[in-house]
Structures are given as C-alpha cells and as structure tokens.
Amino acid sequence: MATKFKTLDDAELAGKRVLVRVDLNVPMKDGKVTDATRIERVLPTIREIADKGGRVILLAHFGRPKGQAVPEMSLKPIVPALSEKLGRPVGFAEDCVGPVADGIVANMKDGDILLLENTRFHKEEEKNETGFVSKLAALGDVYVNDAFSAAHRAHATTEGLAHHMPSYAGRTMQAELEALEKGLGSPERPVVAVVGGAKVSTKIDLLSNLVKKVDALVIGGGMANTFLAAKGVNVGKSLCEHDLADTARQIMKNAEEAGCAIVLPLDAVVAAEFKAGADSDIVAVDAVPSEKMILDVGPKTVAAVNEWIDKAKTLVWNGPLGAFEIQPFDKATMSAARHAAERTKEGALVTVAGGGDTVSALNQAGVAGDFTYVSTAGGAFLEWMEGKALPGVEVLKA
Ligand SMILES: Nc1ncnc2c1ncn2[C@@H]1O[C@H](COP(=O)(O)OP(=O)(O)O)[C@@H](O)[C@H]1O
Numbered sequence: 001m002a003t004k005f006k007t008l009d010d011a012e013l014a015g016k017r018v019l020v021r022v023d024l025n026v027p028m029k030d031g032k033v034t035d036a037t038r039i040e041r042v043l044p045t046i047r048e049i050a051d052k053g054g055r056v057i058l059l060a061h062f063g064r065p066k067g068q069a070v071p072e073m074s075l076k077p078i079v080p081a082l083s084e085k086l087g088r089p090v091g092f093a094e095d096c097v098g099p100v101a102d103g104i105v106a107n108m109k110d111g112d113i114l115l116l117e118n119t120r121f122h123k124e125e126e127k128n129e130t131g132f133v134s135k136l137a138a139l140g141d142v143y144v145n146d147a148f149s150a151a152h153r154a155h156a157t158t159e160g161l162a163h164h165m166p167s168y169a170g171r172t173m174q175a176e177l178e179a180l181e182k183g184l185g186s187p188e189r190p191v192v193a194v195v196g197g198a199k200v201s202t203k204i205d206l207l208s209n210l211v212k213k214v215d216a217l218v219i220g221g222g223m224a225n226t227f228l229a230a231k232g233v234n235v236g237k238s239l240c241e242h243d244l245a246d247t248a249r250q251i252m253k254n255a256e257e258a259g260c261a262i263v264l265p266l267d268a269v270v271a272a273e274f275k276a277g278a279d280s281d282i283v284a285v286d287a288v289p290s291e292k293m294i295l296d297v298g299p300k301t302v303a304a305v306n307e308w309i310d311k312a313k314t315l316v317w318n319g320p321l322g323a324f325e326i327q328p329f330d331k332a333t334m335s336a337a338r339h340a341a342e343r344t345k346e347g348a349l350v351t352v353a354g355g356g357d358t359v360s361a362l363n364q365a366g367v368a369g370d371f372t373y374v375s376t377a378g379g380a381f382l383e384w385m386e387g388k389a390l391p392g393v394e395v396l397k398a
C-alpha cells in the first residue's frame with residue numbers, strides 16, 4: 001500500500017493550534033495504566049510538534065461509552081502517565097468541545113500540551129457528524145493523525161477533521177504503515193493468522209476476507225466461542241455472539257473454498273466466574289458445563305496452535321487466546337507467545353502482532369521485543385492485512 005500523504009516534515013507548526021488524534025485506549029486496572037505501549041508510541045509526534053512551537057491539542061477515545069459521559073471511561077487518569085512519559089506537563093479539558101475546551105485552548109501558549117476528554121462521550125463522534133466536526137475544527141489550525149490503531153474508523157476525529165484543515169500523518173502513523181508494508185507486503189507462506197480477544201462483533205466480518213489471504217486461521221479467545229456455537233457446540237455462559245452464527249458459518253465456508261484451514265479449540269479452561277484464582281477445569285470443547293464459561297483454550301489446543309506456528313513462515317496475531325489478565329487463564333496466550341518468539345529468534349518465522357491487549361499480553365510474556373514487529377493496532381492492522389482501505393489513512397492521501 002502506497003503511503004503517499006504529507007508528514008510532519010511538510011507541516012507549518014510554529015504558533016499553530018495542532019489537533020493531534022492519538023490512541024490512548026490503553027489497558028488499565030484500578031485507575032492505573034497497565035501497558036503504556038500506545039502512550040510511548042505517540043511521544044515522538046507530541047514532542048516534535050511542541051518543540052517546533054505548535055500548541056498540541058490531543059484528541060482521543062477510551063473504551064466504547066456509546067455517546068454518554070461515562071466516568072469510568074474518562075481520559076483524565078491517563079494524564080499522569082502521559083505527562084510522566086513525556087517529562088512535560090499535560091493540561092486536561094473536561095470536554096472536547098464547548099466553552100470548557102474553547103476557554104482552555106484559547107489560553108494555550110506555543111509548546112503547550114493539552115488532552116481533551118474522551119471524544120466518544122459525544123455520539124456525534126462515531127457518526128462523524130458535520131456540526132460536531134466543525135466545533136472540533138474551530139479549536140485548531142492543523143490536523144495530525146497519529147492513531148493508526150483507530151484508522152479503520154471513519155469518525156469525526158479520525159476522518160472528518162481532515163476535510164477541514166491542512167492534514168498530516170504523525171510519526172507513528174508513518175512508522176506503522178512502513179513497518180507493516182516491510183513485514184507483510186509480500187509475506188512468505190505459509191501465513192498463519194491467530195485471532196482471539198473479545199471484540200467479536202466488530203472483528204468477525206473482516207475474517208471473511210482474511211481467510212482468502214492466509215493459509216490457516218487459528219481462532220481463540222471469545223471469538224472462538226461464536227464459531228463453536230455456530231457448529232452446534234454448547235458454550236455455556238461463555239462470551240459468545242449467538243446472533244453471528246450465520247456469519248461464522250459463512251466464514252468457515254469461505255475458508256474451505258479458499259483452502260484456508262480453520263483451527264478451532266479442542267479443549268477449554270472453564271470456570272463459573274470471570275475472576276482471578278477462580279476454580280477452573282480443563283474440559284473438551286463439547287463438554288462445557290452449561291453454568292460455566294470458557295476463559296482460556298486448553299493444553300491440547302495450545303499444542304495444536306504451536307504446531308501451526310511451527311508450520312508457518314509468517315505469523316500475524318491479534319487478540320489473546322484467553323482472558324490473560326487474570327490467572328490461571330493466561331497460560332495459552334503466554335505459551336503461544338513464547339513459542340512464536342522462539343521461532344522468530346531462530347530466524348524461522350516473521351511475527352507481526354498487534355492490538356492494545358495483545359501487546360500487553362506479549363509484554364506480560366516478556367517477548368514483545370522478540371517479535372519481528374509489534375503494532376499498536378489490532379482491528380486496523382487486520383483490516384490493512386485484509387487489503388481494505390482505512391478511512392483514516394485514505395483521507396490523509398486525499
Ligand atoms: N474466552 C474469553 N472470554 C472472555 N474474554 C476473553 C476471552 N479470551 C480473551 N478475552 C479478552 O479479550 C480481551 C482482548 O480482546 P481485544 O480487545 O479484541 O484484543 P486487542 O486489544 O489486542 O485488539 C482481553 O481483555 C481478554 O481478557
């Protein structure tokens with residue numbers, strides 16, 4: 001994919017109010033950031049703009065508050081982590097539009113850095129609504145998008161704003177596209193994709209095309225439950241989108257036609273509650289008790305996944321195989337991550353992984369540095385892999 005867009009090298013930044021879209025949708029626990037990779041990746045862009053005399057106004061989302069101001073999804077707790085990593089003060093505005101934001105932005109000085117509250121607190125953000133885009137646009141002179149991981153969304157702050165002012169790719173946006181092109185532009189086969197995690201409804205559709213691009217698709221995490229249920233397996237109380245059974249069946253059909261192997265769990269780690277240290281059992285996937293939920297894939301599945309990793313020359317991975325944040329449901333993800341890292345270190349495999357939680361899992365396994373490339377993006381990375389145009393990237397090329 002050609003990356004013909006303007007970068008910070010082309011931008012006039014001194015004295016300008018620069019609206020910078022970043023992805024601060026980072027894993028958090030008890031109000032603290034548990035994986036700062038996404039924050040670290042946007043630091044170069046923020047520093048460069050501030051050092052060139054721009055006034056940095058950061059736009060970002062957190063979670064999926066569905067247009068409501070949900071306090072647990074405020075970006076305020078991110079400010080200390082961002083400020084500490086930057087080594088500079090970061091201001092905060094309690095709303096991304098309206099008098100609060102207008103007042104704080106009006107008082108900014110060259111080189112100042114300000115984070116605006118979660119843009120998804122306004123339903124107009126995801127609708128890319130013109131009036132909302134205009135209100136945001138009034139806060140800035142220049143737009144920079146450094147959120148590759150949100151570039152698959154045609155939202156006000158990822159797409160709409162670029163129509164209103166001179167627009168540029170940030171350094172991370174640039175680096176992500178270059179690295180993906182380098183690592184996966186013409187991948188050595190067999191290509192094995194591992195897809196897991198919890199965002200089933202927003203990621204399942206892209207699997208229809210992905211199966212045409214890869215030789216095997218290993219499905220784990222919450223995503224696997226929807227496929228198992230579509231095959232008539234009782235998944236008990238597991239995270240599962242039963243209404244997507246037809247979609248899952250169509251993907252399996254597409255895979256068969258394309259000669260792509262679909263690898264589903266053989267066994268599972270089940271528990272009655274989603275809680276650290278919960279009593280758990282290993283069962284065959286066709287023996288999940290109705291009152292329990294699948295929270296990880298079992299050891300037989302891990303062995304099968306690792307065999308596919310051995311067969312692969314290229315591995316792409318988004319979404320953990322289980323609820324890795326809580327023990328003992330981290331085992332499969334840790335094992336597969338370490339196995340893929342070993343194969344990469346041996347020079348036998350190119351490994352490209354991405355996604356907020358996936359990166360966190362790789363860090364937890366201590367192997368992020370051993371992968372060929374770790375992207376901040378999950379869904380956006382898979383859509384790129386699928387060959388789809390990403391609205392947040394396309395608009396920068398326009
Ligand atoms: N079987 C499962 N049941 C419930 N949640 C799961 C299961 N497997 C994985 N998850 C959850 O999936 C989440 C990550 O999914 P997702 O957001 O799609 O990944 P990423 O952020 O890497 O793109 C993790 O919080 C993990 O706990």
Ligand SMILES: O=C(OP(=O)(O)O)[C@H](O)COP(=O)(O)O
Nearest residue numbers: 023025149150355356377378379
């Ligand atoms: O975390 C993100 O994506 P990912 O889970 O696919 O890595 C991005 O911040 C996009 O979030 P969204 O999937 O709610 O639009």
